[in-house]
Amino acid sequence: xxxxxxxxxxxxxxxxxxxxxxxxxxxxxxxxxxxxxxxxxxxxxxxxxxxxxxxxxxxxxxxxxxxxxxxxxxxxxxxxxxxxxxxxxxxxxxxxxxxxxxxxxxxxxxxxxxxxxxxxxxxxxxxxxxxxxxxxxxxxxxxxxxxxxxxxxxxxxxxxxxxxxxxxxxxxxxxxxxxxxxxxxxxxxxxxxxxxxxxxxxxxxxxxxxxxxx
Numbered sequence: 001x002x003x004x005x006x007x008x009x010x011x012x013x014x015x016x017x018x019x020x021x022x023x024x025x026x027x028x029x030x031x032x033x034x035x036x037x038x039x040x041x042x043x044x045x046x047x048x049x050x051x052x053x054x055x056x057x058x059x060x061x062x063x064x065x066x067x068x069x070x071x072x073x074x075x076x077x078x079x080x081x082x083x084x085x086x087x088x089x090x091x092x093x094x095x096x097x098x099x100x101x102x103x104x105x106x107x108x109x110x111x112x113x114x115x116x117x118x119x120x121x122x123x124x125x126x127x128x129x130x131x132x133x134x135x136x137x138x139x140x141x142x143x144x145x146x147x148x149x150x151x152x153x154x155x156x157x158x159x160x161x162x163x164x165x166x167x168x169x170x171x172x173x174x175x176x177x178x179x180x181x182x183x184x185x186x187x188x189x190x191x192x193x194x195x196x197x198x199x200x201x202x203x204x205x206x207x208x209x210x211x212x213x214x
Contacts, residue, residue: 008054008061012047015039016069018098019200020121021135022162025069027198041077048088055089063116064093071095072106079105082113092116094158099138099146107153117156117186120147125179126172129165133201140179147183159188166193166201166210 015038016025032038042050055061072078072095085093094117095110110118122143123134130136147157159180163173180188195202204210 006060006062007065008058008063009065009067010051010054011067012050013039013041013068013071013073017073018070019135021133021200021204022193022196023199024196026200039073041074044077044080044084047081048084051085051089055091062091064089064091066093066095069096070098070101072097072101072110075101075106079109082109086113090114094119096120099142102146102149104149107149107155111153111155115155117158118150119158119160122159122176122179122185122188123162124165124168124172125175125177126168129168129172133166133204134162135200143179144183147185151184156186157183159183159185161188161190162193163190164193166195166205166208 015029015032016023017039019026029035029038041047051064092114095115096119099120120143121136123136124130125140127139130138150157161176161180163176165172176190195205
């Protein structure tokens with residue numbers, strides 16, 4: 001997000017269907033009385049109306065940042081939204097995505113609607129850590145292929161990463177660096193892992209007596 005106040009944060013969708021072991025969504029989902037409808041998106045009409053109301057409150061906004069956990073989750077909804085957004089709003093925007101949801105059509109729809117940057121959770125370059133400790137079920141090859149599609153369509157890639165994970169070694173940390181280097185992300189961030197109570201990774205840390213490496 002820009003620091004000069006010209007970027008308007010908006011969240012349209014609610015919830016996330018994925019079960020990453022470090023994320024609060026697992027705990028929130030467990031407390032939701034209607035788990036089948038935990039992930040939901042507004043109608044296109046309502047979503048556009050929300051954005052317009054926000055723009056009326058913040059008329060100096062030059063860009064929108066969609067804070068939905070996975071903006072690209074529902075491809076049918078996304079296609080219709082992108083078409084309507086371009087006609088009704090037209091501001092450039094950035095959003096979060098997962099590599100499993102990326103294909104050529106999704107990226108072209110986003111680009112046409114005005115998407116300038118996609119944020120991806122890479123988290124780690126080590127596939128064992130990603131699959132079995134973080135419970136993110138995708139490979140390095142999937143990450144590389146998805147980001148290549150994005151970059152081919154001239155949308156910037158932002159990667160989020162974590163170091164100090166349970167059972168992580170220095171070699172594994174270097175794999176995270178190398179993966180980001182190989183895919184040539186435009187920007188990124190790296191967090192120190194912290195086991196938040198209520199998450200599955202917190203329970204793993206308790207079980208094995210693992211402390212964060214900071």
